[in-house]
Amino acid sequence: MLAHDEDGRRWPILVWVPGPGTRMVSSAVLGGGIGERAWVVNAQVPPGYARLDPVAHLRTLAEGAGLDGPGVGLMTAAPVADRRCAADGGVEAVVTAGIGVRGWAAVPEDGAGTVGPPRPGTVNIIVSLPVPLTDAALVNAVATATEAKVQALVELGADASGTPTDAVCVACPAADGTPPEPFAGPRSLWGARLARAVHAATRAACAEALTRGD
Numbered sequence: 001m002l003a004h005d006e007d008g009r010r011w012p013i014l015v016w017v018p019g020p021g022t023r024m025v026s027s028a029v030l031g032g033g034i035g036e037r038a039w040v041v042n043a044q045v046p047p048g049y050a051r052l053d054p055v056a057h058l059r060t061l062a063e064g065a066g067l068d069g070p071g072v073g074l075m076t077a078a079p080v081a082d083r084r085c086a087a088d089g090g091v092e093a094v095v096t097a098g099i100g101v102r103g104w105a106a107v108p109e110d111g112a113g114t115v116g117p118p119r120p121g122t123v124n125i126i127v128s129l130p131v132p133l134t135d136a137a138l139v140n141a142v143a144t145a146t147e148a149k150v151q152a153l154v155e156l157g158a159d160a161s162g163t164p165t166d167a168v169c170v171a172c173p174a175a176d177g178t179p180p181e182p183f184a185g186p187r188s189l190w191g192a193r194l195a196r197a198v199h200a201a202t203r204a205a206c207a208e209a210l211t212r213g214d
Contacts, residue, residue, distance in 0.1 A: 001081065002065050007046045014042040014080045014096070015065050016126065018171060025138035026169035030058040030073030034135055039071035040169055042096060042124050047077040074167050076122040082208050086200035090130040091190065093145075093197040097123045097205035100214040102153070102160035121163040121214075123149060123202065127194055129172040132180040141170040141184035141194055148186075148195040152203035156210065170194075 002013045017039045024037040031037055043061050051057055058073030078098030085094050101121030125145050133141060145168050150161045184191040 004061050011044045012080050016040045021174045022171050023174050024171045026072045027167050028072045028074045030055050031071050037071050038069045039067045042074045042080055044080045045075050072169050074124045076124050084201045084204035086197045088196040089193040091193040091197045092128045093201040094126045095201040095205040097209045098214045099206055099209045102163050105161045122165045125168045127170045132175040132178055133172045134180045134182050137181055137184040142168050144186050144191045144195050145198045148198040149202045152199050156206055
């Protein structure tokens with residue numbers, strides 16, 4: 001864990017560096033899509049973050065952390081120090097959560113807006129598998145992780161499918177001659193392990209967010 005300055009305060013950054021030869025799929029603003037990535041940062045920023053250059057900002061934070069090459073950058077107003085981790089059969093998940101602005105994905109077009117000061121509201125999920133996956137399986141893994149997140153929220157009584165700014169990153173080693181796994185749905189071997197790890201970490205992180213009130 002490192003830190004950066006923003007709005008006159010120090011904010012923590014979670015940094016993970018698996019090194020070269022790691023493939024990732026991510027919805028992150030920096031390094032999103034599918035490809036080889038060498039690092040992941042999950043940076044805490046002030047509530048109501050108003051900068052219009054998040055990609056450049058994340059690149060600057062990565063450079064300040066001594067990271068170079070392609071990587072994935074995520075942001076959240078939730079306390080990243082309160083991350084929760086879980087593992088299942090070699091799959092590892094790390095989740096940071098703020099669910100103060102949670103809701104269901106499909107809402108009426110003319111729904112009421114949020115009133116009052118900005119509140120933390122992002123669930124960031126980072127998952128690592130020890131086996132290579134095909135591109136299709138990587139995409140499938142994102143869907144499985146999302147389903148596991150929603151399951152955790154519903155079990156907690158959060159009455160939501162997530163927040164408007166949730167992000168996910170799934171990492172696995174490059175094939176290097178090893179046949180990649182073709183499936184990562186919740187009933188496949190590795191998808192089931194991923195689902196259990198993400199569910200456990202998300203449930204713990206969101207329970208902590210409910211306790212904090214964000």
